Amino acid sequence: MAPPLNIVIGSHVWVTDKDLSWIDGEVFKIDGQNAHVRTTKGKTVTANVSEIHPKDTEAPPEGVDDMTRLSYLHEPGVLDNLAVRYAKNVIYTYTGNILIAINPFQRLPHLVDVGTMEKYKGANVGDLDPHVFAIADVSYSRFGKFVELQFDKSGKISGAAIRTYLLERSRVCQTSSPERNYHCFYFLCSAPSEDIKKYKLGDPSSFHYLNQSSCIRVDGINDAEEYIATRNAMDMVGITEQEQEAIFRVVAAVLHLGNINFARGSEADSSVIKDDKSRFHLNTAGELLMCDCEKLENALIKREINTPEGVITTTVGPNSATISRDGLAKQIYCRLFDWLVNRINASIGQDPSSDKLIGVLDIYGFESFKTNSFEQLCINFTNEKLQQHFNQNVFKMEQEEYTREQINWSYIEFVDNQDVLDLIEKKPGGIVALLDEACMFPKSTHETLCQKLYEKFKNHKRFAKPKLSRTAFTIQHYAGDVTYQSDHFLDKNKDYVVAEHQELLNASRCPFVSVLFPPAPEENTKSSKSSSIATRFKGSRCKIFGY
Known part of the structure; x- marks a missing residue:
């Protein structure tokens, strides 16, 4: 078969590359269905002509702001255009009326200031550089769910609401390089010295839930400043000083829970607190949660089982105790997260009669790691x-x-x-x-x-x-x-709360913690735990x- 008409000797093309996905070069020989390409990296490769793509030699070196203007709208052309723009800190690109945004992994305040927002107000898409503000402007009284801006019949904002997805709770206990755990942990570890002393905190790398990743600090993020900014934001939405105190006690308690380790006990399938260091973190977690430290220990290493003859108390081994510890930490963090979202929604106000919304959907991208769970x-x-x-x-x-x-x-x-x-x-x-x-x-x-x-x-x-x-x-x-x-x-x-954990935290002397763990309804007791x-x-x- 003859090669495609647009692939000839001298053609500039894209060929696959195991390291770069695609690499560009020039065809210097065609042998049947095989094209021999000299790449811009100095390598010579041979590829089937059906697997190579022509390169747009007329594309400007700075890329195009709308990819429908590319001569060839194929994968290497799209990726190259996005990469060229990204290298210049240009993170927005159109494909027709669709906006592609690439995470810059840094703050670009000039992109989201009030002046920029005003500039895009009322402008047609394409009149100015690609921007999320342009998409927001044309999306206005049309589509949305989940971060909802609600409008009345006259077109004025009448309410707003945050609709959460299920929190990725496993991240609380398991973090892989090069990612951080939830930012609030690092913010709190960089709080003013009086808060550090109050919550018995230290360097974030000293906590198991944080040091599983080599990424402790991030360029462009000042954790100490972000802690203050978070407290100020809580003030703005009406979270009281007492509630803020309780919130950060709970966050600190989660970190201390992660440093409780267990050793095998004297009896079969039993465990004990491993050492004095673990005992310190157990006692600190109990103090912060304002619950009985001995009952916290028992809730981690023992279980009560209902039998026809009555309640039997059993012990669990170190592995099961560690799973119990992590389960408690995840439940505490998840309950706190849900409380915050509900409180913010109550503060900003919702319009139940609104039938016109603009919604912003923020979702994880497709994920494929070495280990996928x-x-x-x-x-x-x-x-x-x-x-x-x-x-x-x-x-x-x-x-x-x-x-x-x-x-x-x-x-x-x-x-x-x-x-x-x-x-x-x-x-x-x-x-x-x-x-x-x-x-x-x-x-x-x-x-x-x-x-x-x-x-x-x-x-x-x-x-x-x-x-x-x-x-x-x-x-x-x-x-x-x-x-x-x-x-x-x-x-x-x-998704269930261990009954012993539920009872322990519901009995907390801190009303805030107790509210996070209200008495379980009858159908969610020990006989029916699972959802x-x-x-x-x-x-x-x-x-x-x-x-």
Whole structure:
């Protein structure tokens, strides 16, 4: 077969590269279906002509602000244009009326000041440089959910609300380089000396929940200043001085909980506080939460089980005690987070009668790491929903309109990812449903869960079993294959408060802590502990798109 007409000797092209994804070069020889390319990095590579893309040699060196102006709208062309602009701290680029924003990982205050906002007010998209303010202006009395700006019939703002997703609570206890844990921990560790002394804090690297990552400080973020700014923001939304004091006591207590370590006790399947250092952190956590330190210790290393003969107290080993400690820390942080969101919503005011909204959706991007767990499945499931929403609105509906208006155009092929969504969320029989089912049976393990998945989806084109694993599975997402390790799926999907933890914190002498852990309703007592994070995550995310 002859090579494509637009690839000839002398053509400037893009070829794949294992390190850079794509690299540009010039074709110096064509041999049948193979093109020999001399790259700008000095290498010579050979690639099939069907796998290379022409380079736009007329694109300006500073890139284009709207990628529909590119001669070739293919992957390497798009990525190169974004990279060129990003290198100049230009983080916004249009693709038609869609805005692409790349995280600058630094503060760019000139982009979001009041003067810039005024400049974009009333301007048509394309009149000025790409900016989120331009998109916000054309989005005004049209679309939205989740950070809601509510409008009355006259078009004036009448209320606002924050609609949260489920918090990524596992981050409280597990942080991987090069990321930080939640910023508030570092802010508090950089608080004024009187607060440091009051909360018995020190360098953030001395806390287990923070030192699992090598990233302790971030360029461009002054943690001490951010602590003061956070306190000022709390003042502005009406959080009292007493409430602020309680909030940061709770945050500090979470850090101290993470430094409680356990050793094997004298009896089988029992544990004790490991050493004096762990004892110090146990006592400090108890003091900050204003609960009985001995009861806190017992809540971590003992369990009460209801039997027909009465309540039996059992002990747990160091591994189970560590899991109990982390579960308590995550629950405390999550309850505090929900309290703050509710308090902010109450402060800013909502308009229940408003039927016109502008919404800003802030969502995690697609994730594929060396180790992918339950959180990545939830996040990537959400991005599959986003992709379907994008396909529906940008491709399918636009092309149907072109057909109705008899516009001469070339049909654009796009991948329908409904089969991936069905694989994950379909009821009954999807991955989420099978995971929830496994969580209901005490004898289920991640091995038995995976065996069910392997059997159920052995012929599914989007699902695969890795050859060298019995506890992992691979999903072919729209953005690529991701292999998930199921080791902690069951624990992470269960959302319940251990009864001993509930009773301990409800009895706190601090009214704020006690309010975070109100008495559990009858149906959530020891006989019925389990609810599903995955199902709640699916429900909260899917509401965005009306599913």
